[in-house]
Amino acid sequence: MGSNAGQPEFALHPQNTPIQQFRVIDSHTGGEPTRVVVDSPVDLGTGPLAERVARLRAHHDWVRRAVVNEPRGSDVFVGALLCPPSNPTAAAGVIFFNNVGYLGMCGHGTIGVAATLRRLGRLRPGAARIETPVGDVTIELHDDESVSVENVACHRTQKLASLDVPGIGTIRGDVAWGGNWFFLVQEHGQSLRYDRVRELTAFTQHIRDALDRSTLRGEGGALIDHVELFGPPTAKGARSRNFVLCPGGAYDRSPCGTGTSAKVACLAADGKLAPGEEWVQESIVGSVFRARYRLECGRIIPTITGQAYINGETTILLDPHDPFATGIPEENR
Numbered sequence: 001m002g003s004n005a006g007q008p009e010f011a012l013h014p015q016n017t018p019i020q021q022f023r024v025i026d027s028h029t030g031g032e033p034t035r036v037v038v039d040s041p042v043d044l045g046t047g048p049l050a051e052r053v054a055r056l057r058a059h060h061d062w063v064r065r066a067v068v069n070e071p072r073g074s075d076v077f078v079g080a081l082l083c084p085p086s087n088p089t090a091a092a093g094v095i096f097f098n099n100v101g102y103l104g105m106c107g108h109g110t111i112g113v114a115a116t117l118r119r120l121g122r123l124r125p126g127a128a129r130i131e132t133p134v135g136d137v138t139i140e141l142h143d144d145e146s147v148s149v150e151n152v153a154c155h156r157t158q159k160l161a162s163l164d165v166p167g168i169g170t171i172r173g174d175v176a177w178g179g180n181w182f183f184l185v186q187e188h189g190q191s192l193r194y195d196r197v198r199e200l201t202a203f204t205q206h207i208r209d210a211l212d213r214s215t216l217r218g219e220g221g222a223l224i225d226h227v228e229l230f231g232p233p234t235a236k237g238a239r240s241r242n243f244v245l246c247p248g249g250a251y252d253r254s255p256c257g258t259g260t261s262a263k264v265a266c267l268a269a270d271g272k273l274a275p276g277e278e279w280v281q282e283s284i285v286g287s288v289f290r291a292r293y294r295l296e297c298g299r300i301i302p303t304i305t306g307q308a309y310i311n312g313e314t315t316i317l318l319d320p321h322d323p324f325a326t327g328i329p330e331e332n333r
Contacts, residue, residue, distance in 0.1 A: 019319050024067065025119065026312035027112040030254030030287030034112030034308070035067055037081045038120065041318075044083060049093050049133045052083060053102055056095060062326040064097040066318060069327030075099045075250040078109045080116075085131045091123060091139075093131040099248035100330070104134035105179025107149055107257010107289075107304050114139045114147040115308035134179055146307040149257060153299040154178045154265040157219060165210040168203070178262030178302070181218035182226045183211055192231035192241050194284055197251060204229065204245035228259045238282035254306070255283040260291050261302040268293055268300050 022041040027034050042060040044052040056063065068077040075098075083093035094113050096103040103109075110130060117123035118141060127140045138150040158175040163183070165171050173185040190196075190203055204227040211224050218224055225247040233241045244252035244259045252259070260281045267273035279291045290305040318325045 029108035029308040032254035065327035091128040108254040148305040176262035179258035182262040235282040241282040255281040255289040
């Protein structure tokens, strides 16, 4: 069902308005959920996806809230809105979002989108282009149903930047772009174990709060909204384990595609990973992504490989009499 720019919000308690509905497909990639909106309930027009994100944010943010926020969703969900691509050779355009806003790129989410397109019969084994707000990425669906995502160009802007974190002390980490901005910390004194996710979440939230208060930023003054810790792996063949705090305060169950891309960019910059060499990144729950990169005119182009599993198909219902139809408001949470 569509709406136009003159209808900025889903209206509650209108006269004679039926329940609105649209379809979503749920999957998880390495334990991290993705909810793909298959039938868009709004018309965002055409043009670059960055412009359509702006329209979605300004006029139809209720879609994001309805899809991923409680009581229908949770803080862990990443949503993906399928859009007609501006380039007809692309398989799809996609806008990613979570419980607090919009994401430039999402690696695990792109793998989930690929699995969803496969289920819809819109993707077959082989390579295809997907448009994201930060640039086109290339996906390849393999015969074993795993998916490789060749990401946008990634790079490090600062090495071992110092950050004063109240109650913790000085933390040093790299600032890198992997499709989102990351603060990557190797020396942190924390044991990266699944039974410590509460402690790790609190620890990384302190770092994130300090980042928000500091002058440490990504390019163009961009907020560094992801914090990533690294430690020894436990999975066979893995070279590192990570814990990633996402912008909305939830931790990533997957190894984080953009976070792994940022890590690869740092390793490449330090001469610790050669082009084509595999880096296996383990998540806090034990799932893994396989990563490598190629150089293109001096730029680091990472590829992340993982697998998503479809675990639900749902029709979302928006009852105009339901005060929480579009999610519990952020100010109430």
